[in-house]
Amino acid sequence: MADPTPVLDDLRAESDELDRLVAESGAEQWALPTPAPGWTVAHQIAHLAWTDRSSVLAVTDRDAFAREVEKALAAPGDFVDNGAAEGAAQPPGRLLANWRTGRDALQAALRAAPAGARFPWYGPPMAAASMATARLMETWAHGLDVADALGKKPAPTDRLRHIVRLGVRTRDFAFGVHGLPTPFEEFRLELRSPSGQLWTYGPEDADDRVTGTALDFCLLVTQRAHRADLGLRAEGTDADRWLDVAQAFAGPPGSGRPPKESAS
Incomplete structure (x- = not known):
């Protein structure tokens, strides 16, 4: 435990x-x-x-x-x-x-x-x-909204590792809450941490994988930024679909944030 x-x-x-x-x-x-x-x-x-x-x-x-x-x-x-x-x-x-x-x-x-x-x-x-x-x-996600309102940009920290793990664990929930079939196989994630470490999850030989920064992944799963505004890369049909529906919070599907171009 x-x-x-x-x-x-x-x-x-x-x-x-x-x-x-x-x-x-x-x-x-x-x-x-x-x-x-x-x-x-x-x-x-x-x-x-x-x-x-x-x-x-x-x-x-x-x-x-x-x-x-x-x-x-x-x-x-x-x-x-x-x-x-x-x-x-x-x-x-x-x-x-x-x-x-x-x-x-x-x-x-x-x-x-x-x-x-x-x-x-x-x-x-x-x-x-x-x-x-x-x-x-x-706290991190709502803190981003507060910082935005106050014109601040807090620096990301390796505390994001907890949110990354939560985002990985809630993969199947995100598919289910959107009425989509749950992928049978694990995905591979390779994410660069704020301190420069490589955080990895899932088998190295997985067909579906997501790569990018831990910050972008956390922004995605907390729905604080639209996928189009992030540098995450998906390989495989299921991984690509996940980046459209990911959410690390309980409840119904979140509405997320619009892309920056459409919001401007």
Whole structure:
């Protein structure tokens, strides 16, 4: 079973980096629009705070979390946006404090979790390491939207390795959620890390393969950039189709981002 400590440490570092970015922002900057339609900087941070709070409930109070799931089922198309809007209505200082409190509570809950424990979620149950990986993925992805709104460009780090692994593990889910048959064979991935290492996954002799940078792959699977704007290369029909549908997050197919040319 995976030791959650490394990914929890990286989740804390990723969250702290985003925290520094928004903590330096004036109140008017929290109202800036981000690339997500209808979401401001405040909505992005509120969503992270809301999801952290739900994660703590999943780890510490299953009955309370089950009630949250019931609310989600009652409004499947609105509950994420509603949660973000409710948090975004708070004064920035209070919202930031709530996000910090929730992050600390989740760190404590996951570090104290029994080895091998699995926790309920809106999708399949997750182990501590998987839940921390999902939180890191969301923190990084929503952090990109915040940075875009603030005119910043954070440098990628090797913390992306967790998101890459999540993107690889969710390959079959991405095909299934789009109603496509799941490829039988593994793919080969060869991705260059921010520090220059080559990260590889899958058999060397695989017929289908994806090559490029880890950053571009993470932008793809979090749907923060359109495939046409990335340098990823696919060999094989199934690998090529994957790059059109990949998503590392739970839920229905994401709408993704339009190509830069059509967005301009």
